[in-house]
Amino acid sequence: MVVFTKTIYLDNAATTFPKPREVLEEMIGAYSSLGVSPGRGSYDLSMKAEERVMGVRRQICQFFGGSDPERVIFSYNATDALNTLIQGLIEPGCRVVSSRLEHNSVLRPLHHFSEQGIIRLDLIPFGSEGFVDPMAVAEAINPDTSFVILTHASNVLGTVQPVDQVGAICREQGVPLVLDVTQTAGLLPIRMDEWGVSAVAFTGHKSLLGPTGIGGLVLSPTLDVRTTRFGGTGRDSLSLVHTQTYPHRLESGTINIAGIFGLSAGLHYISSRRMDKIYSKELDLAKRLRDGLDSIKGVRVYSTNRHDPWVPIILCNVDGMDPEDASNILDGDFGIAARAGLHCAPLVHEDLGTSPKGGIRFSLGPFNTDEDIDKVLEAMNTISRSK
Amino acid sequence: MEGVAQAVARRQEFGEKVRRIVGREITFDGEGFFWDPHQWDEEVAESLAEEAGLKELSETHWRILRFLREYYLQNGRSPLNRQIKEGTGISLMQMETLFPGGIKYGARRLAGLPNPRTCS
Numbered sequence: 069m070v071v072f073t074k075t076i077y078l079d080n081a082a083t084t085f086p087k088p089r090e091v092l093e094e095m096i097g098a099y100s101s102l103g104v105s106p107g108r109g110s111y112d113l114s115m116k117a118e119e120r121v122m123g124v125r126r127q128i129c130q131f132f133g134g135s136d137p138e139r140v141i142f143s144y145n146a147t148d149a150l151n152t153l154i155q156g157l158i159e160p161g162c163r164v165v166s167s168r169l170e171h172n173s174v175l176r177p178l179h180h181f182s183e184q185g186i187i188r189l190d191l192i193p194f195g196s197e198g199f200v201d202p203m204a205v206a207e208a209i210n211p212d213t214s215f216v217i218l219t220h221a222s223n224v225l226g227t228v229q230p231v232d233q234v235g236a237i238c239r240e241q242g243v244p245l246v247l248d249v250t251q252t253a254g255l256l257p258i259r260m261d262e263w264g265v266s267a268v269a270f271t272g273h274k275s276l277l278g279p280t281g282i283g284g285l286v287l288s289p290t291l292d293v294r295t296t297r298f299g300g301t302g303r304d305s306l307s308l309v310h311t312q313t314y315p316h317r318l319e320s321g322t323i324n325i326a327g328i329f330g331l332s333a334g335l336h337y338i339s340s341r342r343m344d345k346i347y348s349k350e351l352d353l354a355k356r357l358r359d360g361l362d363s364i365k366g367v368r369v370y371s372t373n374r375h376d377p378w379v380p381i382i383l384c385n386v387d388g389m390d391p392e393d394a395s396n397i398l399d400g401d402f403g404i405a406a407r408a409g410l411h412c413a414p415l416v417h418e419d420l421g422t423s424p425k426g427g428i429r430f431s432l433g434p435f436n437t438d439e440d441i442d443k444v445l446e447a448m449n450t451i452s453r454s455k
Numbered sequence: 456m457e458g459v460a461q462a463v464a465r466r467q468e469f470g471e472k473v474r475r476i477v478g479r480e481i482t483f484d485g486e487g488f489f490w491d492p493h494q495w496d497e498e499v500a501e502s503l504a505e506e507a508g509l510k511e512l513s514e515t516h517w518r519i520l521r522f523l524r525e526y527y528l529q530n531g532r533s534p535l536n537r538q539i540k541e542g543t544g545i546s547l548m549q550m551e552t553l554f555p556g557g558i559k560y561g562a563r564r565l566a567g568l569p570n571p572r573t574c575s
Binding site for chain 1: 535536537539540546547548551552556557558559560571
């Protein structure tokens with residue numbers, strides 16, 4: 069039996085853990101000195117907090133290759149951002165093109181409106197290796213299509229989608245492309261203007277290395293999103309009509325400034341360590357893990373061996389074992405935290421043939437090591453031999 | 456404690472099946488887990504074990520089942536993975552092989568614990 073002293077954390081696609089010390093220190097420091105309502109009063113502290121928040125909007129806009137920092141909208145997370153976007157874009161009778169690779173953060177809102185007969189939903193399948201064919205997107209678009217919404221990378225398979233090609237198609241056909249960059253932000257460069265992307269939805273708590281509770285949208289100047297939540301913005305208070313200028317058009321109530329400070333520190337951390345180096349290290353470990361798992365008799369790996377482009381996510385199963393049991397054994401006997409189940413992406417598992425029990429997902433983060441991979445492979449070897 | 460409306464909604468979502476076991480009516484969910492852990496007793500466990508292919512529950516099986524139940528009834532939740540290992544002195548890998556259906560569908564179900572339903 070392997071003796072373990074600490075948990076080897078491999079659920080970074082859900083939330084990266086631990087966070088860099090710099091992120092936690094910045095959150096405490098900045099919140100201690102500027103933890104007020106930004107831009108809600110004329111006193112200096114409020115103005116300074118607003119200035120600081122605007123600085124983070126600029127930082128995010130630049131990070132995603134956007135063009136207008138005022139069109140950076142803060143939300144709780146990517147699901148919240150996607151709900152704001154989807155509900156603010158759909159019109160009765162419109163069509164929306166998406167894919168079967170999506171997370172429930174996209175599928176559930178779309179399904180909700182589709183079931184109510186408000187929209188028509190066209191879901192594109194993915195190929196055997198987990199990629200959406202851009203030509204399938206082109207074929208699905210028709211004159212009633214309101215927008216295309218795609219994940220940049222599958223949270224189950226890690227496959228990075230050819231969004232630049234999809235963006236070119238959408239641009240040519242005059243249809244906005246919305247990108248869910250939950251799994252890629254902080255690992256891969258995202259160039260929304262260059263790729264023809266009209267909006268990105270992101271979360272702070274994954275590879276951007278920020279805390280939970282902060283995420284957002286970056287919108288291109290050509291995309292307008294209706295307000296679907298209303299309230300105080302600190303502006304135009306005399307009017308009962310919600311502020312229509314960005315970013316407040318899509319932000320109501322006091323924003324999560326501790327989260328914003330943490331997100332900013334996460335972005336600084338990534339920039340100082342160089343994102344390409346962080347990605348390269350995680351990818352090397354993921355390749356080792358993928359290939360190692362693939363060589364174990366009794367372990368089935370579903371992730372492609374096309375390693376580029378890819379984010380460090382590996383899905384597998386142990387023959388004849390419930391994935392949840394395998395995950396519990398990894399945790400209880402070996403101190404390895406991995407995620408079993410459907411990963412909130414039911415259609416991916418349906419198409420892989422792993423539904424309803426799903427699979428075991430290993431997802432790497434910046435603090436995983438070669439030793440972690442050795443221990444996972446040793447554990448999976450032992451577990452597979454126990455059956 | 457779960458409210459009545461919440462309990463009804465959960466049962467509608469996860470299914471409900473009443474079966475007669477050793478003369479008693481017991482309500483299970485769609486995956487065969489007890490809705491009410493208090494409907495469990497050792498006779499019922501023996502009968503369910505036999506259905507699952509375990510002709511006899513050994514002392515080791517009973518040690519695991521009793522630990523799972525006692526922990527659940529005292530704490531209102533199932534024990535954590537490491538607590539199971541510490542509390543029973545048996546690795547989860549061994550437990551997987553001891554029960555047909557493994558840890559979740561074998562041990563937890565035979566112990567009469569509600570369906571954990573994590574990420575399903």
